[in-house]
Each structure stands twice: as C-alpha cells, then as structure tokens.
Amino acid sequence: MHKKIISLLPFGFYLIPYMHLSLAIDYLFDSLIGIFLFLIVTVTIGFYAKKIRRLSLLILGNLVNILLSCALILLKSPIVDWYHSSSPFVAAVPLIVLFIFAQLTGIFWAHALQKEGAFSIDKGSKN
Template structure:
C-alpha cells in the first residue's frame, strides 16, 4: 500500500453509523460511555485530518455519516427502537452537533501543533 492510502484509512470510520451505535450503547448500558468514546474518536480523527491535510475527506465522511444516520432512522433500524425519545431525530441532532464540535476541536489542536512544530523548525534552522 502506498502512503496516501494508509493516510486515508482512518476515514473508513465514517462508514460506520457511530451516532446510532453511541446511542444504542448508552441506552443498553444506562451510561454515557458510548458518547464519550465516540467524541474522543472523532476528535482524534479531526486532529489526524488536519495533520495530514485531509480536511475535504473529513467533510465528505461527515456528510456520508449524517446521510447514513438519516437513512437508518427512515428505515426504522433496530437501533432506533432503543431510543427513549419521542422522535429519533431529536436524539440524533444534538449528537451530530456534539461530534462536529469535537472534530473542530481536534482540527484546532492539529493546526496548533502544526504551527508549533514549524516554529521550532524555523528556530532550529536560524540557530545554525
């Protein structure tokens, strides 16, 4: 495999309906561990996307995942039956926003460390 294919591998995560899986985990186990787990994973993927300059792939992955979540709701997936809310869309919408915010946070830290590493590289080259 070439390097570009390996860099794109983490974005396969967006083909998994992680919004539904996090809600199912939370309702089955009566905890919010699923949400915390996927918030952490999405922040790491946002950080990775910024570090490898793959933000367009991140945007495409988010669109695919949101469409996949909507499709699962419309097809009355067994995961939807686990929600205790009156409408599955009311459970999914805030989670989409939460996961997008965690990705933006990951992107911010990725850009921060890119700037930090370029500053230290410039400082090392100017010291010579």
C-alpha cells in the same frame, strides 16, 4: 501506494453509524460511555485529518455519516428503536452537532500545534 491507502483508513470510520452506536451503547449499559468513546475518536480523527491535510475527506465523511444516520432513522432501523423517545431526530441532531464540534476541536489543536512547531509533517531539518 500502500502507505497512502493505509493513511486513509481512519476515514472509514464514517461508514459506520457511530452516532447511533453511541446511543445504543449508552442505552444498553445505562451510561454515557458510548458518547465519550466516540467523542474521543472523532476528536482524534479531526486532529489527524488536519495533520495530514485531508479536511475535504473529513467533510465528505461527515456528510456520508449524516446521510447514513438519517437513512437509518427513516428506514426504522432496530438500532434506532432502542433509544428513541418521541422522535429519533431529537436525539440525533444534537449528537451530530456535538461530534462535529469535537472534530473542530481536534482540528483547532492540530492547527495550533503545527503553528507552534510541536510536530512537523516533513522530516526535513530547519536551519
């Protein structure tokens, strides 16, 4: 029971508005470190979701995060005020696409490595 709950903890990442946090970090530090950091995290979660066969949670997490991001924009969150220019959706939509593409890259590599037999989910030996 506890092992199952612990294996689902990385999907809690989708409950934070990581797209807005990446833009806020980039704005505050005048760099792209926020986007690169969260790209690495999203690739890793996509890889992990494919490895443990929980792509449905990944899809659900993306939907929750997109809705959360839209709600923050529509509710005029202070985080959004830091980085938006004319329309916050102009910054948000390309980043959502970028992060989904990063997750698809992680899923692809997990699938490719599973096919090659680089890692195995079950601990049984092949004879």
